[in-house]
Amino acid sequence: xxxxxxxxxxxxxxxxxxxxxxxxxxxxxxxxxxxxxxxxxxxxxxxxxxxxxxxxxxxxxxxxxxxxxxxxxxxxxxxxxxxxxxxxxxxxxxxxxxxxxxxxxxxxxxxxxx
Amino acid sequence: xxxxxxxxxxxxxxxxxxxxxxxxxxxxxxxxxxxxxxxxxxxxxxxxxxxxxxxxxxxxxxxxxxxxxxxxxxxxxxxxxxxxxxxxxxxxxxxxxxxxxxxxxxxxxxxx
Numbered sequence: 454x455x456x457x458x459x460x461x462x463x464x465x466x467x468x469x470x471x472x473x474x475x476x477x478x479x480x481x482x483x484x485x486x487x488x489x490x491x492x493x494x495x496x497x498x499x500x501x502x503x504x505x506x507x508x509x510x511x512x513x514x515x516x517x518x519x520x521x522x523x524x525x526x527x528x529x530x531x532x533x534x535x536x537x538x539x540x541x542x543x544x545x546x547x548x549x550x551x552x553x554x555x556x557x558x559x560x561x562x563x564x565x566x567x
Numbered sequence: 568x569x570x571x572x573x574x575x576x577x578x579x580x581x582x583x584x585x586x587x588x589x590x591x592x593x594x595x596x597x598x599x600x601x602x603x604x605x606x607x608x609x610x611x612x613x614x615x616x617x618x619x620x621x622x623x624x625x626x627x628x629x630x631x632x633x634x635x636x637x638x639x640x641x642x643x644x645x646x647x648x649x650x651x652x653x654x655x656x657x658x659x660x661x662x663x664x665x666x667x668x669x670x671x672x673x674x675x676x677x678x679x
Binding site (some may be wrong): 495496497498509513541543545553555556557558559560561 | 600602609610611612613614617642658660662663664665667668670671672
């Protein structure tokens, strides 16, 4: 069974632009969570989707948004990029309902904002 | 607010030896989950072990075991018979329905 895939793996953008990251969960997994990892703030929870519904959201500004499609694939969007948005964005999926169950992580998307 | 503290930014252990990574957390809740995640240099995060707070028995997964002290709010990870493949960043995390909070991580080096 294929693991969690994230595209693209690397991305370079400039301030003010917007970006869309994609995550394909393991087949059969319906819960997808997103995390931001930076050297300064560490790992922070962004949001969680289950059956196309956002169930929880972390403490991030409204510039960060996401969605989940009927096939459980998820996208996250960051608008009006800032330098501080440079980070590794991780996606994780789980078979059962929540991120409190066993999560399987993707390799991440490294976003650099210039 | 809940916090998770990993007091050891870096640790080293000789191959085949045992090492313990510490984690403390702060919460007023009685029902929650605790996790240890491993992030090797390839960056793909892997769940090592998961503990439900209402279960007093310490979770184990092969060479990995935890010492869960609920009253002390401590959740340490013991790695027995350390192997070169155990070299990674290890993150402790606290989770409830509405949140999951990670510690800053401990970088573990395995010395051959």
